[in-house]
Amino acid sequence: MFQLLAPTLTDGPFGDPGLLVDLKGEKRALLFDLGDLSRLPPRVLMRIDDIFVSHTHMDHFAGFDGWLRVVLGRKQRVVLTGGPGFVDQVEHKLRAYTWNVVQRYPVALQLDVRELRPDGRWQRACFSSRSGFAREDAEPPALPAGVLHDDALLRVRAAFVDHGMPCLAFAIDGKPRPRVAPDRLAALGVTRGAWLRELKAAVLAGAPAETPIRVRWRDRAGAHEALRMVGELAAAVLDVVPGERIGYVTDLRFSDDNRARLRALLAGVDRLVIESVFLDADRAHAERKNHLTARQAGCIARELGARIVVPMHFSSRYLARGDELRAELRAAHAAGPARSA
Numbered sequence: 001m002f003q004l005l006a007p008t009l010t011d012g013p014f015g016d017p018g019l020l021v022d023l024k025g026e027k028r029a030l031l032f033d034l035g036d037l038s039r040l041p042p043r044v045l046m047r048i049d050d051i052f053v054s055h056t057h058m059d060h061f062a063g064f065d066g067w068l069r070v071v072l073g074r075k076q077r078v079v080l081t082g083g084p085g086f087v088d089q090v091e092h093k094l095r096a097y098t099w100n101v102v103q104r105y106p107v108a109l110q111l112d113v114r115e116l117r118p119d120g121r122w123q124r125a126c127f128s129s130r131s132g133f134a135r136e137d138a139e140p141p142a143l144p145a146g147v148l149h150d151d152a153l154l155r156v157r158a159a160f161v162d163h164g165m166p167c168l169a170f171a172i173d174g175k176p177r178p179r180v181a182p183d184r185l186a187a188l189g190v191t192r193g194a195w196l197r198e199l200k201a202a203v204l205a206g207a208p209a210e211t212p213i214r215v216r217w218r219d220r221a222g223a224h225e226a227l228r229m230v231g232e233l234a235a236a237v238l239d240v241v242p243g244e245r246i247g248y249v250t251d252l253r254f255s256d257d258n259r260a261r262l263r264a265l266l267a268g269v270d271r272l273v274i275e276s277v278f279l280d281a282d283r284a285h286a287e288r289k290n291h292l293t294a295r296q297a298g299c300i301a302r303e304l305g306a307r308i309v310v311p312m313h314f315s316s317r318y319l320a321r322g323d324e325l326r327a328e329l330r331a332a333h334a335a336g337p338a339r340s341a
């Protein structure tokens, strides 16, 4: 089955946490967290149109400078979304450099920076290289509660979890996609062509059923053309495939409240990428650090009914023991009643 969302960790399980979600065939990607991005080649960084930052501890935000250095003068616009204080923090990063020549770059970069507060209010400002990244306050984005991004192919939602500070957990929901049913296409007596692409785009964009589509096709008898409507064509030749759902969850305490928030955000998720920082034997230490153990991460994955669970954010204290962290996570994901910390 065609999967639109191609997720990969940006820095391996022991590195800084981060998830790149490439959209196959779309030449664009989303990035969750700005830690060490040095493993991502510039052509990949250039595809990223939307960046989401869970919180601004250094391991999630220190990659901002390296990222900016690659896209500056080459890319036109990027949207960055984070939690409380984020707009000021991006501004402070930008203020740390001297921008006396950047106005002359042929390609101007605009950063559209959005900050979601725990009470649901937004703050937003834009920073353009044309004006030396001077802050221009902007209207809040027009998005439903809990939604950070919405386009024809996917939606990103978030909820705040407690990490001794507010931290965003993310849901990346691929939207249902139309797929051509070849047997029914043949039964209709038409062949593939540009009109099918047009039809799928119209369905994805939510076009009214009576929208006309000019169907052009060729067969042995020659070229044909017919005017049909989106609704009848879609019913005749398209199936709807549910979109994949991915969760990106880091950093947080193992508390009842956090677990309830994650259930509300991510129940039934297909793939859960989740921090598994410590072994459960070091649970007291994990609690002091406001992090999960691998066992706790596995419990959360099971509570959510996650089909696939991908651990990350391993503590460097277990450098040669990654397999133990993975085994503990897998065991908790597979069986046993959930346990409070």
Ligand SMILES: [Zn+2]
Pocket: 055, 057, 163, 251
């Ligand atoms: Zn943190």
Ligand SMILES: [Zn+2]
Pocket: 017, 057, 059, 060, 251, 313
């Ligand atoms: Zn962290």
